[in-house]
Amino acid sequence: MTASAPSILSLVLLTPLLGALGLTLLPGGVSPAWLRRLSLAALTAQLLLTAALLFRFDPTTGQMQLLEQMAWLGTLGLDYRLGVDGLSLPLLLINGILSLVAVAISPLTTPRPRSYFALLLLISGAVNGAFLAQNLLLFFLFYELELIPLWLLIAIWGGPRRAYAATKFLIFTAVSGALILVGFLGLALATGGLDFSIDPALSQQLGLGTQLLLMGALVVGFGIKIPLFPFHSWLPDAHTEASTPISVLLAGVLLKLGTYGLLRFCLSLFPQAWALLAPGLAGWAAVSVLFGSLAAIAQTDMKRMVAYSSVGHMGYVLLAAAAATPISLLGSLLQMLAHGLISGLMFLLVGVIYQATGTRDLTVLRGLLNPQRGLPLTGGLMILAVMASAGIPGMAGFVAELMVFRGSLLTFPLATLLSMVGSGLTAVYFLLLVNRAFFGRLATEPDGKPPALLPLAGLARQAPAVVLAAGVVLMGLWPQGLANLAVASTSALGQPAGGPFTSGTLTNMVIPSANQPVASDFLLEAAAHGG
Amino acid sequence: MAADASSDPLSPLLQRLLSGVPLLAESPTHVLEVVGVLESYGEVLDAYSRNLIYQGEQQFLNPFPVFRFFNGELNWGRLWRHLNHDRINFEYAEYCQKAMLWHGTGGLDAFLESENFADICRQVGRLKQRHDPLLGLLGALFPQFLPELIRSAATTHALGQFWRVMSDLFLDLARAHRQGQITSIASIVEFVKTGLVAAAGLPIRYAVQLHGATVAILPEDAQLTFLMDVAVPYVEAVFLRGMPFLGTLSFNAQATQIPHDQGQFGYGALFADPLPTMGAGIPPSLLMQDMYRHLPPDLEATYRTQGRGVVDIHVKICMSFQKAMFCVTNGAINGTMPHPLDDPDPRHQSANRDHCMGWLERLRQAQLTALEASGPEAIRTPGHH
Numbered sequence: 001m002t003a004s005a006p007s008i009l010s011l012v013l014l015t016p017l018l019g020a021l022g023l024t025l026l027p028g029g030v031s032p033a034w035l036r037r038l039s040l041a042a043l044t045a046q047l048l049l050t051a052a053l054l055f056r057f058d059p060t061t062g063q064m065q066l067l068e069q070m071a072w073l074g075t076l077g078l079d080y081r082l083g084v085d086g087l088s089l090p091l092l093l094i095n096g097i098l099s100l101v102a103v104a105i106s107p108l109t110t111p112r113p114r115s116y117f118a119l120l121l122l123i124s125g126a127v128n129g130a131f132l133a134q135n136l137l138l139f140f141l142f143y144e145l146e147l148i149p150l151w152l153l154i155a156i157w158g159g160p161r162r163a164y165a166a167t168k169f170l171i172f173t174a175v176s177g178a179l180i181l182v183g184f185l186g187l188a189l190a191t192g193g194l195d196f197s198i199d200p201a202l203s204q205q206l207g208l209g210t211q212l213l214l215m216g217a218l219v220v221g222f223g224i225k226i227p228l229f230p231f232h233s234w235l236p237d238a239h240t241e242a243s244t245p246i247s248v249l250l251a252g253v254l255l256k257l258g259t260y261g262l263l264r265f266c267l268s269l270f271p272q273a274w275a276l277l278a279p280g281l282a283g284w285a286a287v288s289v290l291f292g293s294l295a296a297i298a299q300t301d302m303k304r305m306v307a308y309s310s311v312g313h314m315g316y317v318l319l320a321a322a323a324a325t326p327i328s329l330l331g332s333l334l335q336m337l338a339h340g341l342i343s344g345l346m347f348l349l350v351g352v353i354y355q356a357t358g359t360r361d362l363t364v365l366r367g368l369l370n371p372q373r374g375l376p377l378t379g380g381l382m383i384l385a386v387m388a389s390a391g392i393p394g395m396a397g398f399v400a401e402l403m404v405f406r407g408s409l410l411t412f413p414l415a416t417l418l419s420m421v422g423s424g425l426t427a428v429y430f431l432l433l434v435n436r437a438f439f440g441r442l443a444t445e446p447d448g449k450p451p452a453l454l455p456l457a458g459l460a461r462q463a464p465a466v467v468l469a470a471g472v473v474l475m476g477l478w479p480q481g482l483a484n485l486a487v488a489s490t491s492a493l494g495q496p497a498g499g500p501f502t503s504g505t506l507t508n509m510v511i512p513s514a515n516q517p518v519a520s521d522f523l524l525e526a527a528a529h530g531g
Numbered sequence: 532m533a534a535d536a537s538s539d540p541l542s543p544l545l546q547r548l549l550s551g552v553p554l555l556a557e558s559p560t561h562v563l564e565v566v567g568v569l570e571s572y573g574e575v576l577d578a579y580s581r582n583l584i585y586q587g588e589q590q591f592l593n594p595f596p597v598f599r600f601f602n603g604e605l606n607w608g609r610l611w612r613h614l615n616h617d618r619i620n621f622e623y624a625e626y627c628q629k630a631m632l633w634h635g636t637g638g639l640d641a642f643l644e645s646e647n648f649a650d651i652c653r654q655v656g657r658l659k660q661r662h663d664p665l666l667g668l669l670g671a672l673f674p675q676f677l678p679e680l681i682r683s684a685a686t687t688h689a690l691g692q693f694w695r696v697m698s699d700l701f702l703d704l705a706r707a708h709r710q711g712q713i714t715s716i717a718s719i720v721e722f723v724k725t726g727l728v729a730a731a732g733l734p735i736r737y738a739v740q741l742h743g744a745t746v747a748i749l750p751e752d753a754q755l756t757f758l759m760d761v762a763v764p765y766v767e768a769v770f771l772r773g774m775p776f777l778g779t780l781s782f783n784a785q786a787t788q789i790p791h792d793q794g795q796f797g798y799g800a801l802f803a804d805p806l807p808t809m810g811a812g813i814p815p816s817l818l819m820q821d822m823y824r825h826l827p828p829d830l831e832a833t834y835r836t837q838g839r840g841v842v843d844i845h846v847k848i849c850m851s852f853q854k855a856m857f858c859v860t861n862g863a864i865n866g867t868m869p870h871p872l873d874d875p876d877p878r879h880q881s882a883n884r885d886h887c888m889g890w891l892e893r894l895r896q897a898q899l900t901a902l903e904a905s906g907p908e909a910i911r912t913p914g915h916h
Binding site: 367371372442456 | 804806807838839842843845846
C-alpha cells in the first residue's frame with residue numbers, strides 16, 4: 001500500500017467481510033435478534049464508510065481515486081488494487097443501502113440464522129470488492145465469491161423448487177464466470193500484461209479480431225449475469241424461489257455487476273470493438289427490452305412479473321451503453337441505480353403481500369388497497385414503485401429512461417424507439433398488476449385465498465419500504481445529486497482516456513458520439529423544465 | 532317442488548319465521564352486538580330525528596339551506612367542529628330521506644301525489660309568492676318545482692317523526708337489556724315487534740308556520756299512520772332498495788348492471804357490503820362513523836380485541852349493524868303478520884306463509900351470511916353483481 005494512500009476503501013470492503021467472520025466465530029446460543037442487530041451494525045458501518053467516501057471523492061475528474069495498492073500474489077498477477085470513480089461510487093452506495101434493507105427485513109424466524117446473516121454480509125462485501133477492484137483477477141475473485149453465498153441462500157432458504165432454481169442459477173452464472181475468466185486470461189496473454197491490470201492502452205493495441213473475440217466472451221459472460229435475452233431464464237426461477245431479502249439484493253445489486261462489467265471492461269477496454277458491435281448490441285438491447293416486457297405481461301405470479309420486468313429494464317442499460325454518448329452513459333448508470341431502488345422496493349412489497357396473504361397469484365389477489373382490511377400502505381407504495389418503473393416524471397425511472405432514450409436516439413433511432421415501446425409496455429403489465437391485485441373488492445371467500453383478515457405489518461416493519469420509496473422520489477426530483485457525482489466518470493468511459501494505472505498512449509477510437517450535448521448540460525436543461 | 536323447497540336457501544328461514552324463531556342465530560355475541568349497536572344507533576337516530584324535524588319546520592323552502600345541520604345554533608366553535616367532522620354526519624339522514632322520496636312507496640307517497648296535496652301546494656305557493664320573489668318566479672316558470680320541494684320537506688319531517696319513535700325504542704331496548712329483561716335474540720325481536728305494533732297507529736302530521744299562517748302539509752284528514760305509511764316505506768326504501776350509486780360498490784348502468792325496474796333494486800342496508808372498496812360511499816361508511824362515536828363501552832372493548840382493532844372497526848360495526856337490522860326487519864315481518872302464528876286455520880297459515888315468503892324473496896340476495904353465528908372475519912362476496 002502506498003504510504004499516503006487512505007485505507008477507507010479497504011475498510012468499506014472489509015467491514016462486512018469481517019462482520020461475516022465475526023458472526024461465525026460468535027459463541028453458540030446467540031439469539032437471532034442479536035445476530036440481526038450485529039449484521040445491521042456491520043452494514044450500517046459499511047454504509048457510513050461509503051457515505052464518508054463522498055467527502056473525499058472529487059466528482060470533477062473521471063479518474064480512479066482513493067487508490068489503494070498492495071502486492072499480493074504477484075506471480076499470479078493478482079494484486080490488491082482498489083479504486084473508486086463516479087461509476088462505482090453510486091453502485092457502492094446502493095449496495096450499502098439495499099444490503100441494510102435486506103438484513104432489516106429478514107425475519108427472525110429464519111432457520112440457521114447465523115449462517116444466513118453471515119452469507120448476506122459475505123455477499124455485500126464481495127459486491128463491494130467487485131465494484132472496487134482495479135485488477136482483473138481481483139474483480140473475478142469477488143465476482144465468483146458472491147456466487148456461492150447467493151447459491152446457498154437460494155438453495156437452503158428458498159421456496160419449494162429451490163434446488164432446481166439454485167442449480168440453474170449456479171450453472172448459468174458459472175458459465176458466465178468461466179467466459180469472463182477466459183476473456184481476462186485471453187486479454188492478459190494477448191497483451192502480455194500478466195499483471196492483470198485494467199489498462200485500456202494495452203487492450204486497444206490488440207488487433208480488432210482479437211478484441212472482438214475477447215470482448216465477445218466478456219459480453220456474453222456479463223450478458224448472462226445482467227441477464228439479457230436469451231440468457232435470462234435463470235432469473236425468474238431464482239427470484240421466484242429466493243426469499244424476499246435475497247430477491248431485493250439479487251435485483252437491486254447483483255444484476256448490476258453484469259452491467260457494471262459491460263461498462264467497465266467491455267466498453268472501456270475494447271472501445272473499437274465495442275463501436276463495431278454497437279449496432280448489434282443496440283438491437284440485442286431492443287429485443288431484450290421487448291421480450292422482457294411482453295413476457296412480463298403474460299405472468300400471473302407477481303415475482304415473475306417483476307423479474308421479467310428486470311430483463312426488460314436491464315435492456316435499457318445495454319442500449320445506452322451501446323450508444324456510448326455522454327448522456328446515454330450517464331443514463332445507463334442512472335438506470336442501474338433507478339432499477340436497483342425500484343425493483344428492490346417492488347420485491348420487498350411483493351414479499352409483504354406474500355407474507356400477509358400467502359400468495360403472489362394475480363388471479364387470486366384482489367382489492368389489497370382496501371383501507372381497513374387490506375394493505376393500504378403497501379398498495380400505495382406499490383403504485384408509487386409501478387409509476388416510477390413505468391417512467392412517470394418526478395421519480396427515479398423517468399430521469400434514467402429519459403437520459404437513456406435522449407442519449408441513444410440519434411445514434412440508434414430504431415432500437416431506441418423499440419425500447420420506448422418497451423417502456424410503454426411496462427405501464428401495461430404493471431397496470432395489470434395494480435388493477436388485479438389492488439383495486440376492486442378485497443378477496444375474502446372463506447374457502448379461497450387470501451384470508452379475510454390480513455395480518456397488518458407494523459409501521460416499523462414497513463420502514464425499509466418507505467425509505468426505498470423516498471429514495472425513488474428523491475432521485476426523481478433531484479437527479480443532479482447522483483449525476484454530478486458520476487458525470488465525469490461516465491463521460492470518460494466513452495472517451496479515449498486511460499485507466500489509473502495507464503502508462504502508454506492511446507490509439508484513436510471510433511465512438512458514435514459526435515454532435516451529442518454534454519450530459520451534465522442536458523440534465524440541467526431537463527431540471528430547468530421540471531424534469 | 533318438494534326437492535326445490537328443501538334445496539332453497541330460503542326454506543330454513545321460512546321455517547324459522549313460521550315457527551316464531553328469529554332469523555338471526557341465537558348467541559351471546561349476537562345479543563351483545565345487536566343491543567350495543569342499536570343503542571349507539573338510537574343515539575344517532577335521536578340526533579338525526581331532531582335535525583330532520585328542525586329542517587322540516589325551520590328550513591322549509593329555504594332556497595339556500597347552508598346551515599341546515601346546525602339546528603339553529605350557529606357559532607364559530609360549532610362551525611369549526613362541523614368542518615373538522617367532529618360531529619354527527621347528517622348526510623346519511625339526507626340519503627335515507629332521498630331514498631324514501633325517490634322510491635316513493637306506501638301511503639305517504641300516495642298522499643303526496645293526491646289532489647288534496649296539490650291544493651296544499653297551491654296554498655303554500657300563494658303565501659310564498661307575496662314574500663319570496665325568487666320562489667314565485669321559479670314556481671311560475673316550473674310548476675312542478677314547488678310541489679317537489681314541499682314533497683321533499685314532507686318526507687324529511689315524516690322520517691324525523693319515524694326516527695323519533697325508533698330512537699326511543701332502541702334506547703329503551705338497551706335500558707331493558709341493562710335491567711336484565713333482554714337476554715336473547717328472540718327477546719330483542721319481540722321487543723322491537725311490540726314497539727312497532729304499539730306505535731303502529733301513531734298519526735304522522737306536519738304543519739309549518741308561513742308568514743303568520745299555519746299550513747298543514749300532512750294534515751290530520753290524510754290519516755297517515757306510523758307503521759304502514761312511513762315505517763314500511765322506509766324499510767322498503769332504505770333496508771331493501773337503496774340507491775346504486777351511493778354505495779360502496781360501483782355499477783355500470785349502461786351495461787345494465789342495474790335492474791330496469793326500481794322495485795327490483797337491492798342496494799339497501801341489508802345488501803350493503805361491509806367492506807369499503809374506496810368507491811363513492813356515504814352509506815354505510817358515514818353512518819358507521821356516527822355510530823362509532825356512540826358505541827357502548829363493552830361493545831367497543833370487544834371490537835378492539837377482534838381483527839385489526841380500531842383500524843377496521845367500521846367494518847365490524849357495519850357487520851353488527853346488518854345483524855341488528857335483520858332483527859328489526861324480523862320484528863316488522865312478525866308485526867305485520869296477517870294472522871297469529873298459532874292460528875290453526877289452514878287458510879290463515881297459508882296467508883302467513885305467503886306474507887313471509889314475500890319478504891324473504893326480497894332478501895334472497897341480501898347479506899344473509901350475517902345471520903349465522905360467526906366471528907368478525909366472515910365477510911363473503913356479495914352475490915349481486
